[in-house]
Amino acid sequence: MSILRSDQPKPPTLRSASPALCIVAQGAKWASFGGARLEYRAGQALVVGVQTPSRGQVFEASPDKPCLVLLLQLDLSMIRAVANDMPTAPVPSGDASCGVFVANFDGPLMDCALRIVHLLDTPDAAAVLQPMIMREIGYWLLAGTNGPKVAKLASIQSPSHKLARAVDNMRANYAQPMRVEDLARIAQLSESAFHRQFKALTGLPPLQYQKQLRLLEARRLLLSQSMSVQAAAFEVGYESPSQFSREYARMFGAPPKRQLAHLKTIGEAA
Structure with missing residues (x-):
């Protein structure tokens, strides 16, 4: 669990999203996944059911009314267990929607979120009670209007789901x-069906997904491990450092050397 506060709008940032609930208590944010841009405000949550690169920004915040966000990790195996315990579980949605959507977070869902926040005052109780409250959140998500979407995400992310195995293989390698064609074979789908279903789930075509994973990991290596540009390029699978620098600049707005020099200048000034 994390609580995020922003006193002013921030520049867009690129990150690798993981299954989570991003609940806005005040202010507003947007997130884009491939070509889809989703806005969510107070009383709403971004439901992320897939690991995929995303770009996001706080766009409504001020010192008087900061943007306040509660970020909760979402355990999809727990969602499946809750669905199995429900007398009448929702049928997974059959549409080809992305594995991310915006949901209203009010009523019993907001009550659960507030109870989790209150547990910050009692860490010993939190270790016992938070998993129970997360199960309750899973129930209300499944029982609500977005239940079929939530059930679909939990189903697709099952270890037994062939598309999930292909996505896991891509992330590992x-x-x-x-x-x-190799990924489609793992998923036991035709190439066209795999391409269509993969893009519907992650918001990105397979090769673009791989490229963004590589560049995000390269940025982490450059910033956290002080790796050279050439070494980072080779580490994430690029054979040409010049191609790496071009694609890095397109994704992050500046070539890696210039971005590192800028960050170093900021650090020295601080």
Whole structure:
């Protein structure tokens, strides 16, 4: 669990999203996944059911009314267990929607979120009670209007789901050369069906997904491990440092050397 506060709008940032609930108590944010941009405000939550690169920004915040966000990790195996315990579980949605959507977070859902926040005052109780409250959140998500979408996400992210196995393979081997036909074979789908279902789930075509994973990991290596640009490029699977620098600049707005120099200048000034 994390509580995020922003006193002013921030520049867009790129990150790798994981299954989570991003609940806005005040202010507003947007997040984009591939070509889809989703806005969510106070009383709403971004429900993320897939690991995928995303770009996001706080766009409504001020010192008087800061943007306040509660970020909760979402355990999809827990969602499946709750669904199995329900007398009448929702039928997973059959549409080809992305694995991310915005939901109203009010009524019993907001009550659960507030109880989790109050547990910050009692860490010993939190260790026992928070998992129970998260199960309750899972129930209300499944029982609500977005229940079919939540059930679909839990189903797709099951270890037994063939598309999930292909996505996991891609994430584990993103630095290696990759062919869509091999991934489609893992998912036991035709290439066209795999491409369509993968993009519907993550918001990105398979090769673009791989590229963004590589560049996000390269940025982490550059910033947290002080790795050279050339070493980072080779580490994430690029054979050409010049191609790496071009694609890095397109994704992050500046070549890696210039961005690192800028960050170093900021650090020295601080």
